[in-house]
Amino acid sequence: MRRPSLQYLLLAICVIAGISICFGYAEMSQENSRLAGFDNFITHTMEEYEVPGVVVGIVENDSVVYLKGFGARELGKPDLVDPDTRFQIASVTKYITGAAIGTLVDEGKLNWDTPVITYLPDFTLKDSYVGNHSNLRDMLAHRTGLRRDGELLGRIGYSNDEILHRMRYLESDAGFRERYLYSNAGYFIAGEAAAKVDNRSWEDLTDARIIKPLGMTRSGSHPETLYLDDNHYSGHGGAPGDVQIIPLENASLPAAGQVVSTGRDMTQFLRLMLNNGTIDGKQILTPKTVTDIHAASLVAGRSGPLRDPNGAVGLGCDSYYFLGDRIIEKNGALDGVRSIVILIPEKKSGLVVIANKQLTAFPEAVRDEFLERYIGKSGVDLQAQEKASQAGWNSLIKNPDRPFNPEPAKISPSAIAGTYTSDMYGSMLIEEGPNAENMTLGLGPNGYEGNLTHWTNNTWYLSFPNPDDLVGYLTFTATPTGSVEGIVSDEFGSFTRA
Template sequence: MRACRGLLLILILAAAGAQASPAVDAAFDEVMTRYRLPGLAVGIVENGQVVYARTAGELVEGEGAKIDSRTLFKIASNSKSMTTATLARLVDAGKLRWDDPVVKHLPQFRMHDAWAGREMQVRDLLIHNSGLRAGAGDLMLWPEPNSFTRADILRGLAYLKPQHSFRSRYDYDNLLYIVAGEVAAAAGGAPYEALVRREVFQPLRMARCQVGEWNRESVGNVAQPHRRDGDRNVPVRSDGAVIAATTMDAAGGIRCSLDDMLTWVRAWLRPEAEDTPWLSRTQREALWAPQMPMPLSRRMREWDHSHFSAYGYGWRLADVDGVFKVAHTGTLMGMYSAVTLLPDKGVGFVILINGEGEEARTVLTQVLVKHYAAPAEKPTVAHYAGLIAQERDTKPAAQRAPDTSSRQGVRPAELTAQLGVYRDPWFGEVSICRQGEAVSFRAHKSPLLTGTVMRVGRRLLVDWRDDSVDAEAWLDFAGADGKGPITLAMAKVDPEADFSYDYEDLAFARERACD
């Protein structure tokens, strides 16, 4: 009888997978073609079983090595849910509490508002309620490589001025996840990277996941990020032989394969299948409980008929066509990921991309969610791509990048008073100095932030030399008339550029003449 029931279950699962495959295959093929991706991996779990897993493309476009289900991708901010799971395991072990003050574990922790620093709890590190601007301080994390350390982040937080009251609203944050990783290390008695391996990778048998320092050649099969250059996908910020531990591991530094991520999804969808629970039911519920309200976007209302949106511990929560959704995305230069769970349907899926895939990720996620939450709509990639194109065409002028094609190089004689070495209290020093007949901008601790100062009408901007740094910055000097100290403020040229280019949080004062 047990054998018959087992066979019946296998047949049911196989039928479900076969039913899903043609529609998913069609979406997979169209996304791959429409967006000319260098590589794509997609997997689906239904009722605890992997019913779909497909990959296409190459580790490096044009070099021939194919992506497969064991290929490692950067999962970026999907690392956050692994950080919160690590913390939850420590809560289960009695080594910390969600409402512990951060200073209990990190006495050196400070915020610009001294009261907020004293009152901030471990839970506050995880739910984007600090009052800081979205992406505040992210220039200490990206672009990589740079020489900022976790100690720099703990010190620098005290200089980042809040934009809103503590706990008053949602604004996405990365730096406090770095702090959360250090809290875990202090409470767990081991470095963050060792804790994630011990508390997540090993018990769940996510054998290929990597964090911290590791050897690319011995691990093998590692997808490289790409950027678009005309009709080509070009590798960008490729790995060396040894991948170093990074400052931002707890916020976005983990790499995993499709197989690993499907194992991760199964652990969340079928906890009752465990003989020895990996995580208590109490902590699972805490991670998926709405902890901070999030804005309900127009897209969510119109596309998904959503009524609520909130952040849990490392997860975004919402309803889609009456179905509960738990999800997160991950974005790094040339790498995009998405993990989406529909717990009430017993369904979860993973998307991994090693190219410029923001829109591809959005439309494919939408098609897969609708496939399960509202199958009567028969969603297509073309439909959602069309809606995004319509949004782009009707975007208000104030949200579009200005025309800077009239730019001209600035001669050193034009900026005699402004030339010099400047310091920001959290970002450190930058040099704005003569280089031949041009003026160069160089960030001392972030070498990719090196560029040439240009003039556009009356304004100055810095044109970054590395094409992968894709958000130029306005330079606004004050005090060059001799009536006060010379200062420098910066702002994104494109108002829609990634918020991690948080130039607006910088406040430079001139310290000395150029070396």
Template sequence: MRALAAPLVAAGLITGCQTSAPQPQSTDPDLPPPLVAAVPIPDNAVADAVAKLDDLAEELMRKSGIPGMAVAVVHGGKTVYAKGFGVADVTTGRKVGPDTVFQLASISKSVTATVVAQQVGAGVVGWDTPIVSRLPWFALSDPAVTRMVTVGDMLAHRSGLPDHAGDVLEDIGFDRRTVLERLRQLPLEEFRTSYAYTNFGFTAGAEAVAVAAGKPWEELAEEALFEPLGMTSTSYRFADYERRPDRAVGHILIDGGYHPRFVRDPDAQAPAAGVSSSVNDMARWIALVLATGRHDGRQLVDEKALLAALTPQSVAARATEPAMRSGFYGYGFDISTSSAGRIEISHSGAFELGTGTNVMMLPSADVGIIALTNATPSGVAETLTAEFADLVQFGEIREDWYGLYREVFDEMAKPIGELAGKSPPPNPRPAAPLSSYVGTYQNDYWGPARVSAAEGGLRLALGRTLDVPLTHWDGNIFTFGLITENAPPGTISRATFDGDKLTLEYFDQFGKGTFRR
């Protein structure tokens, strides 16, 4: 989807933060001021909040109409709540349970950062390892930045790559290596002082770590994290998700209802969005993070290496006035401070085609919650974790979180294109003979656009998967519709012919929408 975590941070709605051992709640004079929160946590706060989760979850299911959700809470190193709601697939009615496997989308970044921290602690790489020292074929548009950009830069979204660089290349079928190689064609913002959420930049960082470890990323994650934690239902491979008998199917919101019409295969950007898991498995990971890398009495992930991931590395949402709290990004984690003065760690995940997820941790209360849904994101997962955080910190829900999140997600779900929702002109100018438009139009970034005559009309083929009819609009302007991970339902693009030049509005990202025959 067109980013999830980053826009919500920018909107001031997603919070996140560092982790540490449980922090004392008193005003002990020996407690360092940075560890003192503004509001003490109420007695029995976590237990009381957990007791309300059934009602909160069921109410959100009712209001939103989403098919299914699973929720887990970890406190004191133990899973204290794990439950499923609704159905995994509306066509079968199969129920969701705590072992149902969901696609996590961008929560995968936090899991990836944990794997990288394990490798940093083992001395395989450092957060400051240059990408090209492990991926000599990789480049960005500035040779100086190419030499300097590090694993940490990529996992903190501070490389200078534009927002969501490469995502639409994946949408039209290109594989991981092809997308990563084409990033060099994109313009860069300021190196290390700008922030832009980039799935494939993040993936490049993980790929460098995998090469340093001498094994594919998917295998490295299993050996470094999933197997030691006993996360037997967790994988970065889409094929593993598809094989799970108890899996939540993605449902897209179309015409006011949720339907399992599309399948989201995120293998190309697996380190950024490819994890599938259950809330029971993810509870094990949350416990590890809250315990600063310890599991079963041993230090599985080096505490210092993990701390780097869980503390600010980039300003993700700069305050717009002096009294406002800014939002930060570590390595794969959102970081912010709640109105109670407590650090929160979080990340959201979203697939337009049918996944909405959120994880939130309050280290000072030694508690974390994860909510996974199988529907186009509507703010349900974020609302539930925010309500839970309010209950833990204040004993009451203090905001209309669902209303706030719905506003953000509704905006993200709007169709793309200047002609979206508009009617064709009543008396359009005629097109030229269709044969005059037929041909192959070249573009270095997107690859060739192939226009062919078919059944009395025209078709456009681009990449490995896009093949759509062109509908005449006016004169030399045609249109085509598409629904992809980054194109919500209702998206319409213009295709404008001008002699041997073809301009595709939807693909004019970064000024690269011109194709020449």
């Protein structure tokens, strides 16, 4: 049993001086009857989901009609969220990555359907056919079949060049172009291809091609952008009634989740994509490229609040239908933050929500309210539906329960302790812990710390402090004389004793 990644999941009330309060900073370009009572909905829903702070922006007909910050940047402190508060936007970065790559497509430097090896001649994957034929569309539409354990490579101390090289050892969990399988690794590869042809890093090209032309003055693709001044969020997480400030998570693979932005700046991006690639008379993307980004490159299955059975994946975003209107959506999660953007292209309307808490369905609750206000009542209690989802997510915070009657280990921790190696991860040092049931490990060049808990027999459960990291089971193998020779794992592959 695998603890699900919090990347697909979603408290704290704004507590100042012991009283539950939600503070708002308001900017509205005009009164809008669709938005009557929307403030009250936001503050009430924040309280229900125990979210400390949030920014919400709405674009309509190329104008920002709603832009407000609510609540606290950090639980227990007086600083308020406003439209210019910096947040990590997590996987909403993928939508911006798709747009940045789109500018290179418009210039003829890249093509969505040209194999990646054309741009990265040394690139390959474990399945050479997939490596030779995968194109940017495959990478951005999550249709390569690559497993998500490639994300760990971005945490354990390897350079981008080394990560790209080690992608050749990454296993697949689905056939090539067979089905949707979310892959941050695919975005990393696409970002490196873009960097290669533009002769600068993904961060620099994204800033130059999207962030700066849109006047997103408080945004950036470099992670240090978050800390350029004091107006930035703190992350929160925890179980209901026990929300705490938690360390922020750095995106493991840059092009998949590293952009920092604000509510105000993200309304600029919404305007661009709603206006077919043009903003304030300046063309950033051609209409054809915007259409390509939003088009269905793969049918993924049920999606959206009404569970559209033909939900699809685009190039950095998803799409589905809601009461006959096509919706473009991208959401994101890193430890301490949730984000979502929504476009209703036919109505020239869009929404951005960024909340400083992980494991919360709050952004989806706001999305549902927005869709019913701008399109029509669905006839379904969407808010009850989101609360049910939240209850399910709350049950997933903890690690899986150990077997009721575990078999004792036949190999002692002292015999297991030592150094192991794998083609994909490099070295792994395992050390004895405080008792026979627990050990620690350091993975890769920087000794990225993980925890081993005895599960049953010679199998141990591996987890990491970051809840977005891959978890799984390591089974230690021994020779007939009892010496440990290696590790086998469905999730992490094989290791040999060094």
